[in-house]
Structure formats: structure tokens, C-alpha cells
Amino acid sequence: MKRLTRRWFLKVLGALGLSSLLPGPSNAASPPLTRDTEALAEAIMPGAKDLGVDERAAALMLKRPETARIFFSGMRGLERYSRDRYGRPFHSLEEREREAVLRWMASLPRERIERLFFARYRRAVIAYYYTCPEVWKRLKYNGPPQPKGFMDYHLPPGGGSG
Amino acid sequence: MGRRPYDAVVIGSGAGGGPCAYGLSVRGRRVLLLEAGPRYDPYKDYHLHEDDWEIRGFPDRERGVYTFGEGQPLREDLGRLRSRNRAHGLFNPSPRRRYLRYFNVKGVGGSTLRYQGEAHRLHPKAFRIKSIYGVGNDWPIGYGDLLPYYKTAERVIGVAGPDADPYHPGRVPLPLPPHRLSYASRIVEKACARMGLRLIPNRVAILSRGYDGRPSCNYCNGCSYGCPIKDKGSIDVTFIPKAEATGRCRVVEGAHVFRLDVRKGRVREVLYYDREGKERAARARVFVVACGAVETPRLLLNSGIANSSGQVGKNFMETLLWHSTALHPMRLDSYRGIPIDSEVLDYLFPGAGLPFASGFRLFATSGVALGPVNFALMYLRGWGKGFQREMERSFGHTLSVGGIGEFLPNRDTFVEIDDKVKDRYGIPVARIHAFLGENEIRLLEFMSTKCREILEASGADEIVEEISSYDLFAATHVFGTCRMGKDPGTSVVDPSCRSHDIPNLFIADASVFPSSGGGSPPSLTISAIGLRVAEYISREVLI
């Protein structure tokens, strides 16, 4: 299984000249960023990690300095809340506890950075998850649109004479 | 191309400029076509073959800059006209109309690179709404004046559709037969029949058979993501290659025209920045502006020309749209097919007795969520396993219908220069002001009721999304900012689209429309105007 690494974060941020945004490993208070990022993606879309969706969603947010800042502030908020409430980092919480953290983030006032972060990261995880052909099979979606097109467009889905 | 001077410079290569350049070059004229945007290669640049095609969208390399004025205050009693969505609630919870975007494309081929391929002649009555309904404006030309150019445009583009169309008397056959209705549209067709409405196949610039070296459509429905197989008759794969093949049309991409220089009452040259940002000038005997209904007035106003009437930028008209999407108990996979395969024309310029003047058009559409990503993001709430189960249960069940209606010009709806905001060349941008009048609101009320009734009659369960021009400005069809007319005091160009003020200046795009056509898609008419301007210039000016 592919795992997110600190080196990966450094590479993405380094390319943008934003390495300073990544909390240092020696800092005891620094969030276990890689594990939490994976766990959050997995809580949003179970199966996301195996499909590499966590990495793609994080990479999307790290593309620009504004969204990279939202990402790190949001992850810090998630980490803090998990520790305050359950005494453990997000990635070691039970499924039920993770669900409660997600509900907390989603119900915060609009102006709170954790809510903004969650909205963006959720959107990115869901979007990339549903770009995966493995997932399309379960939906019986026969994409992408090209090069085959949908020549059966005039028939009921799955063939038949309509 | 040698060093001989150009006969004409055409600015903008979209639905109007491309055909105009074609019309001039096939008549032996030497044309310089200046286009601000890049040239896209349909085989390489579009993303419909990729798994993340929905995220990538149309690969806009450059977007125009413009600003918006004040939003119209919304009325509390018109809550039913507001845009809403099951997952996100109201799109615009604010008390004012929100400006989202003027949808257009900068590129060789203009906005037709993203258009959905609807290719209509205007209804003959569309040219006379003032005479018939007492509202808006009549055109100084009629259906008959555009007829030969419509036929040429349909032939060059390769329009498919039914021959028999009761609303266009004396119609000649289109080059290609109509497309079959999609499975979903056949359900809408039956519902319409039950309501006494007639859903007929649409007329589209989408090939139903191979034509002119281009393949037939494979019904991927991705027209607005950029057609990668060239069956959609956008201007870049139809008029422009034919113009270039004459050897007399030179297309310069990345050429931002910022001024037309007038000396002794005539345009002497155009000034533009090239792809490297270098200032250049081009001269010709005639100049045609075809930058679209927002950028054309911007260019004229920034140049301080052709505005003795004070009408440049006035009479702006936008897209008056209603769109409803529901979930149907049956799986339909309505994302297959072409974007708008069928339409109801029963309310296009109807008789008396309805609560609005002029009219509108209804259509069956595949909607906007064409794949799993958009479906998930637009219609579902939450996360986790429950989300995934709901997705598996409801994906493929959407059914959408919509309507577009007449937008009458009014004093508060116009385009002006925003001196405070400049583009990357330091040129002030256009500011758009758009307000709906009473007729637009009555049309929206009627259209929304009909759309909801059709969905109900189709057996759909729950409406999951409604998008409305009432509270959102999201225009794809814009018109009217340099309207044509006989009176130089109230119009910018004459019936030949020649400036009343400057004899070697013409306009050939959506800006010249005196009215918006009752909800008909405008591109074919814009192209017919472009061809007519070319013929007029060739015959009457370049002699």
C-alpha cells in the first residue's frame, strides 16, 4: 500500500518554495501530518488511501500558497481537537471518534479555518476518488467519455432495446 | 503571403469573426485575422480521454478579465425562482443577484470551442418583436436577408436536424439527418406529449454522419469540454481551416488588439500586443471588429470611436435561463448523447393570452453533472460509506430540462469601461451591469413552472437542483452592445453592420443584435451575420 511520507510533502512544497510551511520533525508539538492526512482521506472516502487519492487531494491543496496555508492550519486544528477531546492523534482514533471529529469540522462557523479546510479537502478527496476507474465499475459508469463515446445512448443503460 | 497590404483586418475569430474572414478570403480578399487567444489542438489539448476529465474541464489557457456592477436587489416574494441544490442549499443566499461569470473562450474559434453545438436560425418573428408584441426592438433586416447566409453556414459547419420544422416556413433540408433522441429524452418526449407539448429533435452543429472529412459524433456529450474528434462544428475546425486553405487568410494567435486608430474619419490601423507582449500595428482598407458583445464595446470605448450615438455598450442582453434537474426512479444514464438533443418550440413567439411578451424555448438536456465527480459533488451531502452507498444508488438517475427566454434591453443593463481595473497590458477592462425587468421575471416564472411540470410528468421523484437567472448571472449568450439600426442616433451600426460614424469599420458579432431572439441559440445567426458582412464588404467596399 502506498503511504504518504514527509519526504513527499517536502518535495511538493520545495518545488513551490514553500518548505517553511511544513512543521519540523523535531518539534514535539508538530502533528503527525502524514498519518493524519491519510486517515482523514480514508474517513471521507473509505478506500481512498489504496487508490492514492489522499496524495492527489493533498497535492491539489499544496499547489498554491493560500491553499497550502489553509491545509496546514486545518490539519493543525484537526490534530489539536483530536488530542483535546480524545487524548490521541486523529489517525489513532476509532471510526466512531473520527466521524465525530469530521462532524465537528463540518459544523463550525463558516469563517473558521478548519471548516474551510475541511470543505476543500473533502471536495478534493471526493473528486479524485470518483476519477478512479476501479470506483466507476461499482457505479456501472463506462467512462471516460472518449475515445469510446456512448454509442448506446438511445438505449436503456446496460443495453436492451428500450 | 507576400508583402501586399491586407484588404481587411478581422479582430476576433469566434462565431462572427471566423466566418467573416472565410467569406472575405473565398472572395479573393487578403485577410489578417487577429485573435487574442491561443490555437487549441483538439487532438492534443482536450481531456475527455483522461480519467480526471471532469476536474480538468476545458483547458482555458487564458481568461478574459472583466468586472461587474451592483447586483440587483432580489424580491422576497420570488423565493421560488432562486437557484438551489439539494446538497448545498441556496446558491446565492444574499439579498442581491450574484454575478458568477460571463462564460466565453479566448482562442482561435472563440466561444464555439465550448459551445454545445445548438445551431438555429432565428424564428422569422424574432426580428419583429417590437411590431408584434410592442416590446424590445425590431431588427432593420429580416429573416429573408439572412437566409442565404444561414444556408452557407449550415453547409460549412455541417448542421444536423429535422427538415420539417413548422416554425420556419420554406425551410430547405439541412445537410445532415437529425440525431436520435437519447433514452432519457424519450422519457421527456412522452411527458411533453401528455402535457400537449411537442418535443422535436434539435438542430445542432454536431455530425450525425461523417461529413467533409470529419467523423460522426460518438455521443460522449463532452462538447463544452472541447470536442477532441472534430465532429462538433466549432469555428476552428470549419470556417478557419477553409479560410486558411485559400492562402489569403493569415491567422495571428495571441494578438490582443487594444486600439483602433482613426485619422480623417477612417480607421487607419489597429494596434495590438503580440504573443511576446510587443506592440504592433496592422493596416488594411477595412476593419471588422468581432470580439463578442463584451469585448467589442470595450475596444471601441477604449479607442474613443464609433460612438456618436452614445449607444456603444448600451442595450446589453444576457442569457435568461431556467434549468431543473431531478432524480428519476429508473436508471437513465442521461450523460450519454449530445448536450441538448431536443426542444419544445411551442412557446417561441406564441400568440396572445400568455403572461409575457415574446417567448422562450424549452429543451431536454443532459444537465451539467456529466460524470461521477460532478454528480457526487453537486448532489450528495456528507462523506463515508453512507455517501458511497447513496452514490451507487443514485448515479445515472438524473433527468434535466431547461428553458431560455427573451431578454429585453433595459437602461440598467449595459457594458462600460472600468477605469480602475486593467488587464495585463494596462488596458482598462469592461464592467458588466445586468438587471432583469418584469418581462424576464414573468418568463422565468412560466419557464420554471413548465420545467417542473415536465419533470413530474416524466415520473421523476425529487428535484435536486434548480439554476435560475433570477439570482445568478452566468451568461453564455450575450448580445446587443453595438446594435444595428437605421437611425444613427439610436444605433451603432447600419443594417450592413457598418459603423454609422466610420465608413471602413464594421462589426460582425453578437454585439449587433437588436433583440435576443427569444431564447434561440445565437451562434448560427452570428455566423450568418459574419458571412453577410464579408459579402457586403467584398461587393460594396473593396471595389
Ligand SMILES: Cc1cc2nc3c(=O)[nH]c(=O)nc-3n(C[C@H](O)[C@H](O)[C@H](O)COP(=O)(O)OP(=O)(O)OC[C@H]3O[C@@H](n4cnc5c(N)ncnc54)[C@H](O)[C@@H]3O)c2cc1C
Ligand atoms: C459553454 C457555452 C455553451 C454555448 N452553447 C451554445 C450553443 O449550443 N449554441 C449557440 O448558438 N451558442 C452557444 N453558446 C454561445 C456562443 O458560443 C456565442 O454566442 C458565440 O460564440 C458568440 O460569438 P461572437 O463572435 O460574438 O464571440 P466569440 O465567439 O466569443 O468570439 C470572440 C473572439 O474575439 C476574441 N477577442 C476578444 N477581444 C479581443 C481583442 N481585443 N483582440 C483580439 N481578439 C479578441 C476572443 O478571444 C474570441 O476568440 C455557448 C457559449 C458557451 C460559453
